[in-house]
Amino acid sequence: MTPDMWSWDAFFTYLTAETLREGAVTTIWLTVITMALGLVLGLMLAVMRGTRVRPLRWFGNFYIWLFRGTPVLVQLIIIYTGLPQLGIKLSPIWCAIIGLSLNEAAYLSEVVRGGIMSVAKGQYEAARALGMSPVKVMRVVVLPQAFRIMIPPLGNSLNGMLKTTTLVSVISVEELLRRTQYAVQVDFRVLEGLVAAALYFLLMTSIWTLIQGRIESVLNKSHRAAPDQGGATDLKLESELEGVSR
Numbered sequence: 237m238t239p240d241m242w243s244w245d246a247f248f249t250y251l252t253a254e255t256l257r258e259g260a261v262t263t264i265w266l267t268v269i270t271m272a273l274g275l276v277l278g279l280m281l282a283v284m285r286g287t288r289v290r291p292l293r294w295f296g297n298f299y300i301w302l303f304r305g306t307p308v309l310v311q312l313i314i315i316y317t318g319l320p321q322l323g324i325k326l327s328p329i330w331c332a333i334i335g336l337s338l339n340e341a342a343y344l345s346e347v348v349r350g351g352i353m354s355v356a357k358g359q360y361e362a363a364r365a366l367g368m369s370p371v372k373v374m375r376v377v378v379l380p381q382a383f384r385i386m387i388p389p390l391g392n393s394l395n396g397m398l399k400t401t402t403l404v405s406v407i408s409v410e411e412l413l414r415r416t417q418y419a420v421q422v423d424f425r426v427l428e429g430l431v432a433a434a435l436y437f438l439l440m441t442s443i444w445t446l447i448q449g450r451i452e453s454v455l456n457k458s459h460r461a462a463p464d465q466g467g468a469t470d471l472k473l474e475s476e477l478e479g480v481s482r
Contacts, residue, residue, distance in 0.1 A: 246425040250416070250432035259415030260436045266332065266404070266411060267397045273337035275390070278344030283374075285349060296345070303342035309403050311335050316407040332404035340397065347389045351382030384455050391448035395441050412436055 250256060284296030303311070312335040319326055326334075355378050363373040405414035412433055420429035 243425055243428055246423060247428040247432060250419060250425070250429045251435065253419055253432075255415045255419050256412065256432060256436060259410060259412035259433075260440065262409075262415075263398065263401050263411045263437075264440065266329075266336070266401050266409075267394065269333055270336040270340055270401075271390075271394050271397055273333070274340030274344050275348075277337065277341030278348050281341060281345035282348040282352060285345070286352070300342045300345060303339050308335070308339045308400065309406065311339055312403060312407055328404070328408045331407055332401075332409045336397070336400065336404070340393065344390070344393060347386050347393065348382070350389075351386035352378055354385045355381050387448075387452055387455060391444070391451070395444055395448075398440055398444065399437060 281296045281299060284292040285300075287293055312332065315335045316328065316331045319331065352374075359377055359381075360373060363377045364370075368376070401411050402413040404411060405417065408414070410418075416429045416433040420426045
């Protein structure tokens with residue numbers, strides 16, 4: 237007897253299964269960790285590409301060329317299979333964190349660099365004239381302003397990373413897709429299981445889209461509320477920078 241093409245009972249069983257919920261939790265914290273590490277590495281790469289030290293600038297360009305020019309799945313497999321041959325034994329989850337973070341850093345570096353370049357050069361010069369070190373200028377003056385510009389692309393990158401984590405199922409990380417693959421082996425209702433997993437991803441990305449929209453709305457309101465007072469604003473900024481430098 238041929239089985240039904242679709243089973244609602246199987247679908248709702250997968251949709252409410254604890255194993256899929258646990259996989260979704262793994263997907264979320266894996267996304268958060270890799271995005272955080274990728275952002276830190278991306279900031280370092282952005283600084284390297286903007287420095288006058290040629291070896292650092294060359295390394296930054298080479299890194300971005302390498303990781304943006306090769307598939308992330310290939311990178312994950314190389315890390316997962318290559319590190320043990322070098323005597324470095326890591327769990328699949330650590331291989332996933334390393335691989336995704338290194339790859340994401342190459343893309344986030346461009347986001348960070350674009351945000352930094354959006355800050356007016358006059359503010360660099362004003363801060364440097366007040367005796368601030370380059371590191372302090374970046375931390376106190378540049379990054380807070382650049383962050384508002386970076387929010388939309390960073391949010392989109394996080395949304396994409398939620399879905400990119402499915403690739404780590406290939407190296408045996410038990411995220412949502414891998415958990416779904418295990419679950420469907422019981423009764424071989426593959427379609428129902430994958431549709432249930434897709435709804436989990438849709439829910440996660442939708443929630444994050446709402447959060448991102450709220451963050452952007454708050455930042456835009458605060459930016460529009462700031463009065464444009466021409467020279468008075470410049471004097472205020474200079475006064476604030478002078479206070480910080482002390």
